[in-house]
Amino acid sequence: MTNKKPIDRQAMANRIAMEFQDGWVVNLGIGIPTLCSNFVHPDKEIVYQAENGVVNYGPMAVDGEEDLWLVNAGGQYVLPQPGMATMDHSDSFALIRAGYVDVTVLGAYEVAANGDFANWRVTGRKGGGIGGAMDLAVSAKNVYVIMDHTTRDGQARLVERCALPLTAVGVVKLIATNLGLIEVTLSGFVLKEIAPDYSPEEVQALTGAPLAIAPGLREFQVAS
Amino acid sequence: MTNKKPIDRQAMANRIAMEFQDGWVVNLGIGIPTLCSNFVHPDKEIVYQAENGVVNYGPMAVDGEEDLWLVNAGGQYVLPQPGMATMDHSDSFALIRAGYVDVTVLGAYEVAANGDFANWRVTGRKGGGIGGAMDLAVSAKNVYVIMDHTTRDGQARLVERCALPLTAVGVVKLIATNLGLIEVTLSGFVLKEIAPDYSPEEVQALTGAPLAIAPGLREFQVAS
Amino acid sequence: MRNKLFDTFDEAVADIPDGASIMFSGFAGPGTPRNLIAALHRQGAKEIHAISNTPGRWGDSSLVDLSLLVQSRRVAKVSAAFTAATHPSAKLPFTELYEAGEIDAELMPQGTLAERIRAAGAGIAGFYTAAGVGTEIADGKEVRNFDGRDYLLELPLPADYAFIHAHTADDLGNLQYRLTQRNFGPIMARAAKVTIVELDEPIVLSGDIDPDAVHTPGIFVDRMIVIPADATKEVKNQR
Amino acid sequence: MRNKLFDTFDEAVADIPDGASIMFSGFAGPGTPRNLIAALHRQGAKEIHAISNTPGRWGDSSLVDLSLLVQSRRVAKVSAAFTAATHPSAKLPFTELYEAGEIDAELMPQGTLAERIRAAGAGIAGFYTAAGVGTEIADGKEVRNFDGRDYLLELPLPADYAFIHAHTADDLGNLQYRLTQRNFGPIMARAAKVTIVELDEPIVLSGDIDPDAVHTPGIFVDRMIVIPADATKEVKNQR
Numbered sequence: 001m002t003n004k005k006p007i008d009r010q011a012m013a014n015r016i017a018m019e020f021q022d023g024w025v026v027n028l029g030i031g032i033p034t035l036c037s038n039f040v041h042p043d044k045e046i047v048y049q050a051e052n053g054v055v056n057y058g059p060m061a062v063d064g065e066e067d068l069w070l071v072n073a074g075g076q077y078v079l080p081q082p083g084m085a086t087m088d089h090s091d092s093f094a095l096i097r098a099g100y101v102d103v104t105v106l107g108a109y110e111v112a113a114n115g116d117f118a119n120w121r122v123t124g125r126k127g128g129g130i131g132g133a134m135d136l137a138v139s140a141k142n143v144y145v146i147m148d149h150t151t152r153d154g155q156a157r158l159v160e161r162c163a164l165p166l167t168a169v170g171v172v173k174l175i176a177t178n179l180g181l182i183e184v185t186l187s188g189f190v191l192k193e194i195a196p197d198y199s200p201e202e203v204q205a206l207t208g209a210p211l212a213i214a215p216g217l218r219e220f221q222v223a224s
Numbered sequence: 225m226t227n228k229k230p231i232d233r234q235a236m237a238n239r240i241a242m243e244f245q246d247g248w249v250v251n252l253g254i255g256i257p258t259l260c261s262n263f264v265h266p267d268k269e270i271v272y273q274a275e276n277g278v279v280n281y282g283p284m285a286v287d288g289e290e291d292l293w294l295v296n297a298g299g300q301y302v303l304p305q306p307g308m309a310t311m312d313h314s315d316s317f318a319l320i321r322a323g324y325v326d327v328t329v330l331g332a333y334e335v336a337a338n339g340d341f342a343n344w345r346v347t348g349r350k351g352g353g354i355g356g357a358m359d360l361a362v363s364a365k366n367v368y369v370i371m372d373h374t375t376r377d378g379q380a381r382l383v384e385r386c387a388l389p390l391t392a393v394g395v396v397k398l399i400a401t402n403l404g405l406i407e408v409t410l411s412g413f414v415l416k417e418i419a420p421d422y423s424p425e426e427v428q429a430l431t432g433a434p435l436a437i438a439p440g441l442r443e444f445q446v447a448s
Numbered sequence: 449m450r451n452k453l454f455d456t457f458d459e460a461v462a463d464i465p466d467g468a469s470i471m472f473s474g475f476a477g478p479g480t481p482r483n484l485i486a487a488l489h490r491q492g493a494k495e496i497h498a499i500s501n502t503p504g505r506w507g508d509s510s511l512v513d514l515s516l517l518v519q520s521r522r523v524a525k526v527s528a529a530f531t532a533a534t535h536p537s538a539k540l541p542f543t544e545l546y547e548a549g550e551i552d553a554e555l556m557p558q559g560t561l562a563e564r565i566r567a568a569g570a571g572i573a574g575f576y577t578a579a580g581v582g583t584e585i586a587d588g589k590e591v592r593n594f595d596g597r598d599y600l601l602e603l604p605l606p607a608d609y610a611f612i613h614a615h616t617a618d619d620l621g622n623l624q625y626r627l628t629q630r631n632f633g634p635i636m637a638r639a640a641k642v643t644i645v646e647l648d649e650p651i652v653l654s655g656d657i658d659p660d661a662v663h664t665p666g667i668f669v670d671r672m673i674v675i676p677a678d679a680t681k682e683v684k685n686q687r
Numbered sequence: 688m689r690n691k692l693f694d695t696f697d698e699a700v701a702d703i704p705d706g707a708s709i710m711f712s713g714f715a716g717p718g719t720p721r722n723l724i725a726a727l728h729r730q731g732a733k734e735i736h737a738i739s740n741t742p743g744r745w746g747d748s749s750l751v752d753l754s755l756l757v758q759s760r761r762v763a764k765v766s767a768a769f770t771a772a773t774h775p776s777a778k779l780p781f782t783e784l785y786e787a788g789e790i791d792a793e794l795m796p797q798g799t800l801a802e803r804i805r806a807a808g809a810g811i812a813g814f815y816t817a818a819g820v821g822t823e824i825a826d827g828k829e830v831r832n833f834d835g836r837d838y839l840l841e842l843p844l845p846a847d848y849a850f851i852h853a854h855t856a857d858d859l860g861n862l863q864y865r866l867t868q869r870n871f872g873p874i875m876a877r878a879a880k881v882t883i884v885e886l887d888e889p890i891v892l893s894g895d896i897d898p899d900a901v902h903t904p905g906i907f908v909d910r911m912i913v914i915p916a917d918a919t920k921e922v923k924n925q926r
Binding site for chain 3: 275277278292293313353354390393
Binding site: 247249269271273278279280304306307308309310311314317318319320321322323324363 | 689805807808809810811857858859861877878892893894898899901904905906907
C-alpha cells in the first residue's frame, strides 16, 4: 500500500452529514455513522431518531453526565434535549417502516453497483447481527453508507455483485469511503469527490465495478 | 299479551353482572349492558375496560361531576378512579383481540341456538352499527348477551338460525332476557332461570328454537 | 425551528383540495376536531373521503361534528365502524343520504378500522384478524387459517390529512391527550401525510413536556391551532 | 386487591419450568431485567426459549444479562435480531455455542422481532413487512406483492413469560419506564402469559400515577419486585 493519507472516520461522517437537509429525521447505524451527530449544522435542524424508541435526542454524553436510561442505537449514552420524545420498540419501528426516516446512515461490508448492500454477516460465519438495518434499509427515504473503500487486505468493497448475504436490495444511494464520495446511479457507481492524494485511476483500481467519473469531480469536501 | 311482569332492564344487567368473577376484565356494550356496572360486587374486584382506550374506569358520573374527556364506549361520562389507565385505540383493540377481556356483554337483535348472534343491522336497512362488537365477540373469553326475549311485536329473538346478518359465529354462551336466563350449550338453548310470573311452556312459546329445561330450573336470581 | 403554529383554523385547512382523504379523530365527544371541521366547512372542499369511527352526530346534536360536512354534501365516502346509530330508532344525517344512495360507505369492525389506520402508519402492508369471520364483512376478502382458526386479510388505510383534537402541545408539536380524548389521535397522526391539530390548551415550550409523557411525537405533527378561550360551545364542547 | 408484589426475585421465578419460552426486555443496557435473570440462573430452569433483542453480553461484560443463562447452558434457542456482535472481532458467548451447534437461533430483523411480539399481544395472526425481502430472511416465507412492492408474511411470537425492567409501578401494576428503558417492555408485557417486572423505584399507591402517563396498564402485569437499594452494580447497573 502507499503512504498516502486516506480520509479519516470523522471526515467521512462529516461529509455524509453535510447532505442532511433542514428538518430531516436521521437514523445513524452503529460504528462510524454515529459520528455524523458530531457534525454541527449551523443553519439546519436535524432530528436524530434511534430505533430503541427515542426521537430528537441530543449529543453524545461526556463521562459523568450520562443518564443510565438514555442510549442511542449503538448503546452509547446520549443527552436528552428539549423536545425529545420516547416510545416503545414497536412504535419506533412503525415510524421507521412507515417512511418517516429521511435518511439512514449505515456501515457495510459490501455495496454493489445496483445499490444492493451487505452488512450483517461476514464470510464463513454462522448468523450475524441484523439489528434494525433490514427495516431501515427498505424504509428510509435515503440509504447512505459509510465504509472503508477496501477490506484491510485490500479487497474491494464496492463490487459488481455482493458476495455476502444481502441486507437489502437496490437501496443505497450514496457512499462515503476513505477514498471518496460515490453516488449509486441507475448506471452504477459515479465518483463525485475524491480524497486529496488520490487519482481517479487509483480509486478505480481499488473498486470492484466500473466507476464513472462525475463531470464535476472535485476534492472530497470536508467541512468541520 | 298478558299483564305479567317481565324482568326489568337493571335486573337483567344485575343478573349478568352476578356472573363476573373476581379480577375479571369486563367490557360492556352500548345500551342495557352498561347498566351492569351499577351492580356492586361486595367481594369481587371488577376491571371495566372500554374500547375507546380506558382500563379500570369508575362508576357513571352524575350531573355536574362529568370530566369532558372521559367517556365509556357508550359515550356516557364516567368517573376516573385510582389505578385507571388510558391508551390509544389501536392499543385498546390489541388488548381486546389478544384475549385479555374475560367477558363482553352485548346487546343483540337475535341469538341462534348454535351461539351465532346478530346485533348490527336491522331488517330492510342498509349498513348499520358494528362498532367494536365483531372484535369483542371473536376475542373475549366469554360473550354474554342481554336483550328482550322477543321483538316489540312478539317475534322470537332466540332462534334456530339468525335471519339478520351475523356479528359473529358460535360465540354466545349466556343470555339474560326479560323472561329468564338461558345458557347456550352444544345441544342448544337451556333455560336455567325463569321470570317469576312465567311457566317454561310460556317461555318456550316465545322462543324460536327448542328450549331445554335445566334440571335445577329456578326463579330468576335478582340480587341488587 | 419550523413554526407549526397557525393563527386561524381557516389558514390551517386552506390548501385542502377537493377529493382529499381526511381522518377525523374522536370517539363519541372526546377528541372530535370540531373547529377544524367547521373551518373545512367554510373552506368548501368537496368529494372528501372521511375516515372516522362514526359519520357524525354522535351525542349532543348542537355540537359541530362530521355530520356538518355530510349534510352539506361535502363527503363522497365514509370509512367507519358505524353507518347508522346504535339504536335503530335514531336516524343519523349520514344514514339518510346513504340509504338514498347519495353517499358511499365502507363499514368495518372498529378494531379493524383502528388496526388498518395503525398499519398505514406502521409500514405494514396487510394483517390478519379474526374480526368479521363468517359475516358479511368477510365478503370478497381472503380467509386464511392459522393454527386451526380463520382470519381475514385486511389492508392499511392511509390518508392525505388527519384532523386531530389534542389537549396540550409544545412548540415542536409533541402532543398530549387527556383521558379518552386520545382514541384515534396517535394512530391517525402517523397514518396521514399532513396532520393538523386543534388544542385545548396554549402551546408550551419544548422541554416542558416530559419525553416519557409524549403521546404523539412532533415529527408526526404539521400544523397546530389553539382553540380560543372565547370559542362557542358548538366547537369547544365545554359548559 | 390481588397482591402482585413479591419479596424476593427467587420467589417470583420459582415456578418457571424447563422448556419455558421467556421474553427478556432490554436494548443495550436500559430495560435489561438483570435481577430476574440472576434469579432464574439460581433457580436452574433449562431448555429455555429466549426471546430478546440480543443473546446477551452487550456492553459492560461485568453486568448480568442473558449471556449468564447462555453460558450456563440453560438456553436451547434464542429468537433475536443478533446472534453475533456488530463488530466481527467481538465474539459473544452465544456466538461460540451457536457456531459449535450447541444452541439454536432464529435470527430476524429487529423491527420484525418487535412487530411479531406486538402481533402476539394484539391478536394479529400474521402481517406483511418489507424488511428482509430479497435476503436470506425471506427463505421459506411467503412473498406477496401489494401495490407493486414485495412483502414477507411474518407470524406472531408469543411467550409463556416476560421478564421486564421498568422504573416505577403502582400497587395495581401500572408501569412507567424511563427514557429508552421502555423499548420492548410494553409489547412483551402484552405478549406473554405471565409478566414479571423488576422495578428501579419503590411501589407507589394506585392513583399516584397519572392515567395518561401509564406505559403498561396493570392488567398486563402479574408479579413485581423492587430492586433493593443495596443491590450490587452487576444487577443494578448504577454507579
